[in-house]
Amino acid sequence: MSEDVADDFLAEDQTDGFDSTAERIRAEALVVDVEGYEGPLDLLLTLARTQKVDLRKISVLALAEQYLKFVEKAKRLRIELAADYLVMAAWLAFLKSRLLLPPDPSDEGPSGAELAAHLAFQLERLGAMRRSAARLMARDQLGRDFFVRGIPEDVSIKRRVNYKATILDLMQAYARLRTKDSFEPLHMRERDAVFTMEQALERMKALLGHAIEWGDLTQFLPEGWLKDPAQRRSATASTFAASLELVKAGRLEIRQYDTFAPIQVRSKG
Amino acid sequence: MSDTADGITESLFEAPPMAEQERMVEAILFATAEPQSKLQIENRMPHGSDAAEALQHLRKRYEGRGVNVVRVGDGWAIRTAPDLGFLMQKETKEVRKLSRAAIETLAIIAYHQPVTRSEIEEIRGVSVSSGTIDMLLELEWIRLGRRRMTPGRPVTFIVTQNFLDHFGLESARDLPGVRELRDAGLLDNRPPPGAHHLNDADEEEAEDVGAEDQEDMFS
């Protein structure tokens, strides 16, 4: 196949494409590629070249005959031709008859000469695009012949945030807090009675290793939190909540045999 | 930081001298790998600067040097002189080998843009696989142009600034041989006579249905 698209640019082996794009191209190529031709126009262009004349002076009639011969040969060799090739063959047969027979005045539509001229144009255009593609690929290319800056100094975007707060904002915030205070007063001492979930979780995690056997949850309550009922309540609640958290994390098992029965836990895994 | 602020305030009264502006453009172009438009450059310069003039000076200054100021579409960039590519073996990137279909499709888009898929197929005489189009889109060498205002409103493809940059082209008008091709009428969209016409109508109709569906989907 004598093409002036340099074969260098062809992917010789498309199997080295890893992605679906290459895959798809390959799949379609199987249908389109007849003995290395990319479609009937490509075949025609190659056949035209054998006439060794300027494409504009080509004999479309001779070309049509050549093509039909090729198709016949392919049929003889039982090469399965893609539908496009057969469609083109039918069209060329039609063109041939138009070119050979005297024009029928009752026949509308384009004349054989018009059709032949257009085909010649198409071939010339395809040939021109082939040459242009080759010239394009022969150009100096970025990353091969010329290069970009190796150490780009990117524009650093400095975002400066100015926080806006006025004395009014400040006073309103404080007023809001103090007003809230007057509704729900909080005092240090009350807070002493709160054993937080975080504290309980911390404690439970530390004790987890020892809870090999089923044991009552109450034995995990922190020392010194058992006398004062408020403290005890808080510690129990947070320890229970922490246990559920650990169960969720798959580190603890929990069970209770009956309503109000003692809650038992043991470490898991 | 305060420098910038000062610079800007000062320059409200007077743009820096041209030699200074040229230095600034030089620094900006050296600092970035991507082509920068005149506007992008000007936005970074003190108020009242004339990037276009500074660029012309700079371009002249780098003529024949180891690196050149090049125009890429509506952007500007500094690139090494092509004759020195052999020094940059380590920097050379393995270029993905393109199939013949991809190369031809790319060339057709570059020379005929904006061009629809069916026009590409008409020129090549075979259907264009979506894989080929996808790959060219992935490489950011082509992108979607405006829809053609014909029945079915088909999408068109055009080449990108990346394409121009890759092939060292100032614009698509500088494609090799583009004038000769145009003069020879080979870039004309010449409709096929008669028989083909019918075909095209069919196709357009089919495309129409697609477009309608699409509109439905996105509405």
Place this chain on the structure above:
Amino acid sequence: MSDTADGITESLFEAPPMAEQERMVEAILFATAEPQSKLQIENRMPHGSDAAEALQHLRKRYEGRGVNVVRVGDGWAIRTAPDLGFLMQKETKEVRKLSRAAIETLAIIAYHQPVTRSEIEEIRGVSVSSGTIDMLLELEWIRLGRRRMTPGRPVTFIVTQNFLDHFGLESARDLPGVRELRDAGLLDNRPPPGAHHLNDADEEEAEDVGAEDQEDMFS
């Protein structure tokens, strides 16, 4: 590859002219991703080249330009001229409102200083994230005060001179009390009768303590 091989073979006979060598060094320094030592540069150049001399020429050429040839460690690189660094920075200013948590924390510190973190949490009724504290510290509106002489010796926070400047206060004592706030209509929620009186007293006490400490701090 073959290009270089050719280049080397040729150059076995003669090194390129110095102007050409300078171009080469220029392209190499431009395109390489790291500063290049004299040796590295020379290794890329045709045999017989004198990178040191070419570098000196190039360095001179770029003197006073928008980019300069500079020594980086034992290598050479092209860098933006120091006076044009501002072109490489883009500053975006953004005015943001202080978050509710931050303004409340700040208010508590201002009214109650010196105050520990757990006291702030006590007053707010929710925990205070260290992010909030960090931000106020960064803004230089608060700073660390003396450690509280209680178990654990917790750190305390106090407001800074910056804070006073920003809010236009002579001292933290100038902050209006709750009753004044209410009189000024800044308290939208009316607390149940009786409750607020007690509150005010509490607060005044707290303020007093704060004021004493404060005098310590700012004196």
